Amino acid sequence: MNDSITRKQLYDLVWSKSTTAISKEYRISPNDLRKLCKYYNIPLPLNGHWQKIKHNKPTMVIDLPVIDDSDLEEIKLVKRNKGDENIPFLTSPFHKKVYELKNDKSFNIEVPSKLKKPHLLIVKTKKKLDDFDKILKPDFSIQRELFKDILPIHTGIKLRNRALRIMNTIISILYKKEATIVYRNTECFVEMFGQHTEINLRQKVNRVRSKNEQGYSNENWVKSDKLEFQAGPSYQRKNWIDGKKRKLEDYIAEIIVWIEQHCKYWHDLRKEQAEEERLREIERAKENEKLRLIQLEKDRFTELISDSEKWHKVTILRKYIEAVEKNAEKNNTLGDKKKEWLKWAKSKADSMDPLIDKEK
Secondary structure: OOOEEOHHHHHHHHOOOOHHHHHHHEOOOHHHHHHHHHHOOOOOOOOOHHHHHHOOOOOOOOOOOOOOOOOOOOEEOOEOOOOOOOOOOOOOHHHHHHHHHHOOOOOOOOOOOOOOOOOHHHHHHHHHHHHHHOOOOOOHHHHHHHOOOOOOEEOOHHHHHHHHHHHHHHHHHHHHOOOEEEEEOOEEEEEEOOEEEEEEEEEEEEEEEEEOOOOOEEEEEEEEEEEEEEEOOHHHOEEEEOOOOOOHHHHHHHHHHHHHHHHHHHHHHHHHHHHHHHHHHHHHHHHHHHHHHHHHHHHHHHHHHHHHHHHHHHHHHHHHHHHHHHHHHHOOOOOHHHHHHHHHHHHHHHHHOOOOOOOO
């Protein structure tokens, strides 16, 4: 059948097999298929229809209602490729990524029973932890110095080997995905897409309350036999813990995908914020340029008014100087002193004249 089908063909399809069977044949979830049928007014078999057919019991078939379908859009169903009929219909990007990683043969997400081909960081971590075990009474400063540049594995000796094998699998996959490990003080981070996500592998500790003989309540922290992997900052931390049905080894794909998506989220967010800031900076520059031009226009107009006032004053001043000179000539009083004054007065008038270029 082609990707495009008619309303009658879709009706025949949903009455020939269950929605679950159709979702294995086509790339559509059972829920979306029901919504599609509702939109095109296509009745679906009632509950128990396929069970009745299985046991040869009578069933009720609902006819396809007659409607004017001339204006209806084409119904498109995309068939699955050969061999991927059993791939589950996953709508969550996270679960899609987990499924892809689990089925990607280029990555080995199985935790081996023995530590084989350990990563250099695992070798370094194991050596330092072994040296730390030999210290009888380690204080906080020694412990702080120890975890300054090794992988964060906080377990007892009994769970140490298993923790190293789990961490080795995680680190190996992350490095294959071009991630790196960086340290800040005693904290360890995975760096992907230029962003950091804190990681930690520890022995789960339970808080146990008890009462003494006097009836007073006591609170103690007791180490369990479970391992817990933590990723992300304290306010958004994700935890994977040994459970009855699934061990920590079964969560490797989920851990990898969560770290990758967490870093990618912050990378995309920072990129989006940087782009928004760039656009805001452009708008600020435009606004500043607009204000600059407005101020420039104001300054030019102010300068025009000022120059016109100066020119008016200079014109009056020159008329006065000319009148003084004529008066001195008329009265025959134009001596050296008067000539010196006239020269000085004319230079002052020239210095005030806005029409005279002062730079020449």
